[in-house]
Amino acid sequence: MIRRMAEDRKEEVRRATDVVALVQRYLPLRRSGRSWSACCPFHQERTPSFHVWPETQRWKCFSCSRSGDAFAFLMEKEGVEFPEALRMLAREAGISLDPPDPAAAAAAKAKDAAYGAAAFACRWFQGNLKGSPGAAYLKSRGLTGETALEWRLGYAPPGWDGLLQAARGEGIPEAALEAAGLVVPRRGGDGFYDRFRDRVIFPIADTTGRVVGFGARALGDEQPKYLNSPDSAVFQKGRLLFGLDRAREEASKARTLCVMEGYMDVIMSHQHGVRTAVAGLGTAFTQEHAALMRRFADRIVLVYDADAAGKNAADRALGVLLEADLDARVAVLPEGKDPCDLLVLRGPGPLLESLAAAREVFEHLLAGTAARHDL
Template sequence: MAGRDEIELIRERADMLEIVSRYVNLKKAGKNYIGLCPFHQDKTPSFTVNPDKKLFHCFGCNEGGDIFQFLMKIERIDFSEALARLAAQTGVPIRRERASPLQKLKELNERVCVYFQTNLVSPAGQRARDYLKQRGFSQEIIEKFRLGYALARWDDLVKRFSDSLEALETLGLALRTKDGSPYDRFRDRVIFPIWSPTGEIIGFAGRSLSDEEPKYLNISNTPLFEKGTVLYGLNFARHAVRDSQTLVIVEGYTDVISAHQAGIENVVAGMGTALTINQAHLIRRYASRVILAYDCDAAGRAATLRGMANLRNVELDVFVALLPIDHDPDSFVRAHGREAFLQILHRAVPFHEFYLQSLLEDHPVETVVGKEKILQNVREFLPTLASMAVRYEIIRELGRVLNLPEEDVARAVKSGKRVGIMAAPGVGEPAWGPEEHLLYFVLQRDLPLSQLRAQLDIQDFTRYPEIARVLWELGDEWTVEQVLDRLSAEDQGVVRRLLLSQPPWRESDRGRAREEALARMRRERVARRLARLREEVRAAEQAGDRERVWQLQEELVQLLQGGRR
């Protein structure tokens, strides 16, 4: 198996323009070259190549990637064959081994898993055992999910498997310092192995036992593991799905484990905020109906809605289970038990009802401004739904709650024009909202991350939380490969689009567009905090906690005054 350096060298040396031109007639357009896309029926040239960034992207069908991915897709070959061909063309020598390289990696993962499990039962694993016990996990469930522990040392794994150092790096388990010495990625963390649907270990995640951020650490993409294509626990859950055809989707690893411990086994986790279209296809192979059981905060977020749209678009029946405020499935099962959780699942509401309910909770329907906000939200969301029937269902429900005729709602949803320099998107182009603008400026290296981080938080990026999280993690030293490597296929598409896009303003408006996007994000952030505070005031009032009400109202006033400044 070729190492990362060899792959990097081949990517560097390969003449992307020359190779792509063998299949596509390319014309120069600014810094890019464009042509008719070979991967879909293309009438306008949507296929874009940028030889400097060594990327291609289709604005019509969202295919994209580097030269390896181009060859794999157009010639329908696997990675090792694309590698062999490009190695021959660029004259980069690669080493070859006899056994299947992927098989070797899986075997190493298996050995590493046993190593982590052994750590957990060793004297050094006491704190990890205490943590798992305090979470209420039984010995039996710990063994079923093969939980382990990474020691609080810098190089224990690296030393133990020193004969397989390169493979450890490929698997994302070892990293290197600037001067090249290897060290363990997971330190002082409880380890969750991640399986393929057929039960092979394809990666690991670790939960911090100290204050080290992030709380949950995942490996980046490897030959075995690609973000956004995996569902945690599916290897167990797929057997339980057969009768009911229903899969329950939760957010975190511990949600899955708690549910299984309570005997509810058709439960998996998406391992990220938004479910991707790849995950939706995977689910479709096993189930016809899904119930999303997220905590209240997560369920309402825009990113989650995008995931729900993906599920709907592969014709899954989608329901949303409503958990009480302050509960996730893990804490709920532990506090109230199996029967209560089954009741919650039983009372799950259809997706379109949930969507409208959450809109009505966020915006007062009695006011004109509230109505306009609701219509605008629906206007942006509807195009992401492929099903006419579901779109119609939403319009009809909306007409009912807004007390407007359906035709008027349909027209209002269709005709909305946005004003200012943030124009409405054309077909296949990114919708240029404030998040797209800011990510565009960061990716074009026109806005230092440090400056963005000084003004906004990851949580402010509700459309692209994963992209924001990755950029935050990498800091100002990021490279395009590092960013793409850590993202799901869908988010990779977003990043490529923004890297190769023409923004919707004139060059002379560049500075103004950047300031406007920053200002709009800050305003939306204040609006979200206001909504949350109002919610808390209502809860405190219901609980009769007067002191808390006063305190919250004071915060509310301060926020309102600050927001107007």
């Protein structure tokens, strides 16, 4: 019953949408016979092989073979999942998708409030960066002010309720802060305290750039060194990649993503023009990660530190990528350097060389075997 209603809505939105008009907003379509054509937005080309047919309301690229309907185009172009594509087109067509079920409506409302709290916290952390120990740390690692701004980096001051107080002033409910993982209930059950204190803040966004969580690096000896938002309705580590919102456009063109270990590695790579870099969120790679990457890339280059921990992490990730039938490669960096340090010390040259020389999995495994047996 519910499924049939969802199908009806989908059809209603499809009927109300003109795929030619939709595509035209992104590409300069030219009439060519019964179709409209342009250079394909999903691979690099000089002569147009991307066509849209008004009659069938479908599109296809004869070069890279991608094809689909209005929903599929939006999913590819905006990097969103089907439900979000449906919402976007429904909104434009003036069709309401509001769930009739009150429990689902309440959950959707709570989720919206959590997104709002995360957006507020992001701005607040950002506003605290200037002149802070966090800014000093970022500068010491070689980050420019422009980069910090682009990545919306921030600082969570010491103290237990800075964010709580600021949010209260803005009328943001504590429940929304808690749902976004920003505050922790006090042990006595009496109120909350700030989760992130005296840490550099790395906002983590979904593919559309909406902030859904945070990575926070300690400045002193506090453990853990990196503290991430806990999983919640709006933040699932198994489905997110740090930096993908900024890397996806370049990745779609190059059909390649470079997966690194740390947030600083990713940010520094982008600062040096390597704009296909992303990172996991400190958890093991999942099939959902692989599916997410496949939307933007066919080739995945794992960039890991040359140490044993780095190699183990690469081997584990490889298993997942191979299972997903992705072209997985391993780039080995010069001994003892992470991408961030390497970039600061020697510019993008050595990293680009390592990426270009990335080994296919078979060679990588063979090299590992050879090292173990001292061949």
